[in-house]
Amino acid sequence: MEVRTQQLTRYILPMREGGSLPVLGEADDGFKYVVKLRGAGHGKKALIAEFAGSLIARAFKFNVPEILLLDLPAVFGITEPDQEVQELMRNSEGLNVGLHYLSGAATFDPSVNKVDGLTASKVVWLDAFLTNVDRTRLNPNMMIWNNDMWLIDNGASFYFHHSWRDPHQAALDPFAYIKYHVFLPYADRMEEADRLMRQAITPRTLSKIVSLIPEEWLEEENSEITAIDRRKAYETFLLERLKNTSIFVEEAVKQKKLLGL
Numbered sequence: 001m002e003v004r005t006q007q008l009t010r011y012i013l014p015m016r017e018g019g020s021l022p023v024l025g026e027a028d029d030g031f032k033y034v035v036k037l038r039g040a041g042h043g044k045k046a047l048i049a050e051f052a053g054s055l056i057a058r059a060f061k062f063n064v065p066e067i068l069l070l071d072l073p074a075v076f077g078i079t080e081p082d083q084e085v086q087e088l089m090r091n092s093e094g095l096n097v098g099l100h101y102l103s104g105a106a107t108f109d110p111s112v113n114k115v116d117g118l119t120a121s122k123v124v125w126l127d128a129f130l131t132n133v134d135r136t137r138l139n140p141n142m143m144i145w146n147n148d149m150w151l152i153d154n155g156a157s158f159y160f161h162h163s164w165r166d167p168h169q170a171a172l173d174p175f176a177y178i179k180y181h182v183f184l185p186y187a188d189r190m191e192e193a194d195r196l197m198r199q200a201i202t203p204r205t206l207s208k209i210v211s212l213i214p215e216e217w218l219e220e221e222n223s224e225i226t227a228i229d230r231r232k233a234y235e236t237f238l239l240e241r242l243k244n245t246s247i248f249v250e251e252a253v254k255q256k257k258l259l260g261l
Helices: 044-059 084-088 117-130 166-172 178-182 191-201 204-209 227-243 245-256
Strands: 005-014 023-027 032-035 067-072 094-100 142-145 148-149
Touching: 005 032, 005 094, 023 067, 032 044, 032 067, 044 067, 044 117, 044 204, 044 227, 117 178, 117 191, 117 245, 166 227, 178 191, 178 245, 191 245, 204 227, 227 245
Parallel strands: 005 067
Antiparallel strands: 005 023, 023 032, 032 094, 067 094, 142 148
């Protein structure tokens, strides 16, 4: 498993439909990328969630845009007239997250784009596993590209890291937020999905993904928690969550029944 690092060379425009205000840019490999900025919203924690969440989704063979590290130089975006966007980019110098731009993609619409029960169950499983609170009917964070469904925006995963509570305890969270998931109404094969998903990934793969998180994203000023401790917390959370998938699978089934779905 490898993650490329490229340098941003050309600023194109801000993508204002996103709550965290990503920008579209071109890197020195000639490709366009959606750039998630470390200076926005939840900062480096959102980058970690996007980075690790996307790599995990790709490990499960979901369609996810290629994710890479993008170095943002000081001169990037100097032509942007909006002072707020300029300031955001100046606060984001260094390594940021880039996702390959799906040119011509359309937003997934659950009332139009149909999905089978097993696929829906697998996506619900993935987001419950990652504790991703942001794949709802109002904001599905999925695209249709080349007639396939693609998952985007995993930056709301790992919500335990906003308070740094015990990762062991966090891993046992049944994740009641799953009741808002866009695919819960169609997720009628959760037990089968659980079996297949557990077979599709290993603890070694999860540990490898955590090891790829850039050190500088794990460092925080005026914090007693070291970068080593933060990396270990993510690894502990994922490995313990994989051992206890029945907790969030049962919660998803329960929430589906409670909603009369």
